Amino acid sequence: xxxxxxxxxxxxxxxxxxxxxxxxxxxxxxxxxxxxxxxxxxxxxxxxxxxxxxxxxxxxxxxxxxxxxxxxxxxxxxxxxxxxxxxxxxxxxxxxxxxxxxxxxxxxxxxxxxxxxxxxxxxxxxxxxxxxxxxxxxxxxxxxxxxxxxxxxxxxxxxxxxxxxxxxxxx
Amino acid sequence: xxxxxxxxxxxxxxxxxxxxxxxxxxxxxxxxxxxxxxxxxxxxxxxxxxxxxxxxxxxxxxxxxxxxxxxxxxxxxxxxxxxxxxxxxxxxxxxxxxxxxxxxxxxxxxxxxxxxxxxxxxxxxxxxxxxxxxxxxxxxxxxxxxxxxxxxxxxxxxx
Numbered sequence: 133x134x135x136x137x138x139x140x141x142x143x144x145x146x147x148x149x150x151x152x153x154x155x156x157x158x159x160x161x162x163x164x165x166x167x168x169x170x171x172x173x174x175x176x177x178x179x180x181x182x183x184x185x186x187x188x189x190x191x192x193x194x195x196x197x198x199x200x201x202x203x204x205x206x207x208x209x210x211x212x213x214x215x216x217x218x219x220x221x222x223x224x225x226x227x228x229x230x231x232x233x234x235x236x237x238x239x240x241x242x243x244x245x246x247x248x249x250x251x252x253x254x255x256x257x258x259x260x261x262x263x264x265x266x267x268x269x270x271x272x273x274x275x276x277x278x279x280x281x282x283x284x285x286x287x288x289x290x291x292x293x294x295x296x297x298x299x300x301x302x303x
Numbered sequence: 304x305x306x307x308x309x310x311x312x313x314x315x316x317x318x319x320x321x322x323x324x325x326x327x328x329x330x331x332x333x334x335x336x337x338x339x340x341x342x343x344x345x346x347x348x349x350x351x352x353x354x355x356x357x358x359x360x361x362x363x364x365x366x367x368x369x370x371x372x373x374x375x376x377x378x379x380x381x382x383x384x385x386x387x388x389x390x391x392x393x394x395x396x397x398x399x400x401x402x403x404x405x406x407x408x409x410x411x412x413x414x415x416x417x418x419x420x421x422x423x424x425x426x427x428x429x430x431x432x433x434x435x436x437x438x439x440x441x442x443x444x445x446x447x448x449x450x451x452x453x454x455x456x457x458x459x460x461x462x
Contacts, residue, residue, distance in 0.1 A: 135366055138366070146360050147358065147359050147360050149360070150358065150359070150360030151355065151358050154358065164360065164362050167360050167362070168362060168364060168365070171364055172364060172365060172366065175364070175366050234346075234347035234350070234351075235347055235350060235351040235354060237347060238347050238348055238351040239351065256326075257326070257352045258352050258355045258356055259356075260323050260326070260327075262323065278319040278320075279319070281319040282317060282318050282319035285316065285317050285319065286317050288348060289317060289345075289348075292344055292345075292347065292348060293344060
């Protein structure tokens with residue numbers, strides 16, 4: 133497999149890898165690094181790629197694992213800089229203008245979801261994967277995927293209803 | 304699309320029972336300008352999902368570098384190793400060839416001379432080794448004395 137063959141293989145899904153990484157890591161820069169990491173890893177193992185039924189599912193699984201690892205090590209350091217977190221929230225006050233944008237509300241609510249639900253919601257409602265594919269990537273059965281997805285969607289609905297009625301009351 | 308259909312779909316959607324096609328219908332409905340007021344609150348949700356599909360990864364990938372570098376490094380290493388071995392084996396026999404004597408008597412005398420030289424040098428060496436030995440004993444004794452003194456002082460200070 134040469135370089136242009138490889139590019140052909142990854143082009144259909146490289147944006148999805150990036151978006152999943154961004155969903156989990158939030159920062160664009162970190163998501164770009166994660167995407168690079170995963171794609172270069174695929175390139176280094178390009179000889180074995182033909183033995184996988186779906187390179188895309190493999191890439192998504194690798195992305196999931198890589199990002200969860202990143203978050204784990206990040207959280208370990210964050211525990212020590214609690215004060216920094218606090219001042220960060222203060223800076224959030226200045227972003228209230230942005231918060232009024234309804235899309236960013238959805239994004240904020242989505243950020244509060246547990247990682248598993250976040251990933252499933254991302255893969256279903258944004259990437260439009262079938263349940264079978266999601267189950268494979270997440271290493272779960274389809275029923276469990278449906279349950280988690282339903283929970284995530286309902287949380288979004290509840291939280292959005294709250295912000296919606298809050299907006300009405302404060303007016 | 305009929306409002307009742309949409310409401311049904313929404314219910315299925317939150318139970319995670321909709322198909323991809325049905326979810327596309329929902330996205331389409333909520334992207335239109337005439338969403339009924341009581342469903343207005345869901346508009347940002349589907350709008351956000353559609354907008355998120357647009358994000359692209361367009362950084363270049365650092366491909367190709369690692370592998371070939373490694374391959375060439377191994378070639379270079381084996382060339383160096385081979386060169387080293389070759390020069391080693393080429394110089395070895397030259398050192399072994401020290402010359403010979405034809406006349407046995409001359410050979411005997413030369414051997415004696417060589418042995419003589421060896422023994423005198425060994426004696427010189429032994430002399431200095433003895434001296435080192437004496438010095439060593441002296442210093443160990445001194446160290447032991449000092450240690451004892453320290454020990455006494457410590458014990459006194461404890462008391």
